[in-house]
């Protein structure tokens with residue numbers, strides 16, 4: 001094995017470990033590193049103290065259009081775009097760092113329930129970027145708050161109103177407060 005491939009392997013192990021700690025599924029690790037399935041599965045078990053979950057990745061684009069997921073995904077994506085523009089992070093490093101920023105903010109907006117799963121999982125965040133890459137999603141500018149929000153590609157956006165400016169009636173008080181915080185972050189970044 002050449003020294004170059006040893007360095008590459010070390011990088012891949014670090015990268016995979018970071019992603020596993022953030023909750024990445026095995027399919028994501030396979031796509032982003034050149035490590036074998038067996039090595040990734042071993043690494044996963046070592047870090048998470050559990051076997052990697054089986055089954056398909058969450059592939060639904062529509063999930064990102066529902067109210068709370070839309071706000072959380074938009075928050076994550078704003079961080080991602082910011083890091084891509086203002087740092088020299090590679091795609092995957094920008095994804096990891098943006099997801100960490102998202103977790104910090106999602107946690108801060110969630111008083112008293114710190115052990116809940118985040119609304120946007122790391123694997124969903126990864127899928128989101130793939131959906132953007134394959135032109136299935138776009139950012140639509142809200143006509144009321146002018147924030148950029150995730151929406152279906154090719155959908156008319158002239159009269160677009162975002163999930164924060166027009167929340168569904170069932171959205172409770174806590175959720176509204178989280179949404180307001182997210183709006184400030186989305187604005188600060190856009």
Ligand SMILES: [Zn+2]
Nearest residue numbers: 142145162165
């Ligand atoms: Zn709005």
